[in-house]
Amino acid sequence: MANPNLFAATTASGTTTYLTPGGTAAVVLLPNTASSGQVFKINQIVAANVNGSSAVDTTVAIYTNGAVAQGSAPSSGTAYPIVSTVSVPADASLIVADKTTAIYLMEGTSIIVTSGTASGITYTISYEVIS
Numbered sequence: 001m002a003n004p005n006l007f008a009a010t011t012a013s014g015t016t017t018y019l020t021p022g023g024t025a026a027v028v029l030l031p032n033t034a035s036s037g038q039v040f041k042i043n044q045i046v047a048a049n050v051n052g053s054s055a056v057d058t059t060v061a062i063y064t065n066g067a068v069a070q071g072s073a074p075s076s077g078t079a080y081p082i083v084s085t086v087s088v089p090a091d092a093s094l095i096v097a098d099k100t101t102a103i104y105l106m107e108g109t110s111i112i113v114t115s116g117t118a119s120g121i122t123y124t125i126s127y128e129v130i131s
């Protein structure tokens with residue numbers, strides 16, 4: 001598993017992706033597969049309560065196995081929470097991480113999310129792919 005040298009990087013491209021999990025089990029928001037040759041610099045993670053009527057709990061974690069696709073259940077790894085079971089009020093958003101929070105997602109890791117209510121939270125993640 002390589003750790004790309006940020007000063008020798010030849011490409012850095014910004015992207016944003018989002019996911020509204022349809023269930024309450026943990027799912028992958030952003031995978032960085034093993035041997036990708038990339039590191040992801042996380043700029044922002046936002047959890048927006050789209051339930052409309054009640055608060056929804058959310059957990060966002062870095063997971064040690066990044067080999068599965070977005071929306072899939074994580075497997076055979078360990079979760080290290082960034083936020084754990086935080087209540088997001090109805091029609092409100094939680095900034096889980098921003099540029100003041102240094103998170104680099106290495107090869108073979110992923111960001112996973114868990115919502116307390118099915119389809120209750122939309123997660124948006126903005127990041128830079130560096131290789």
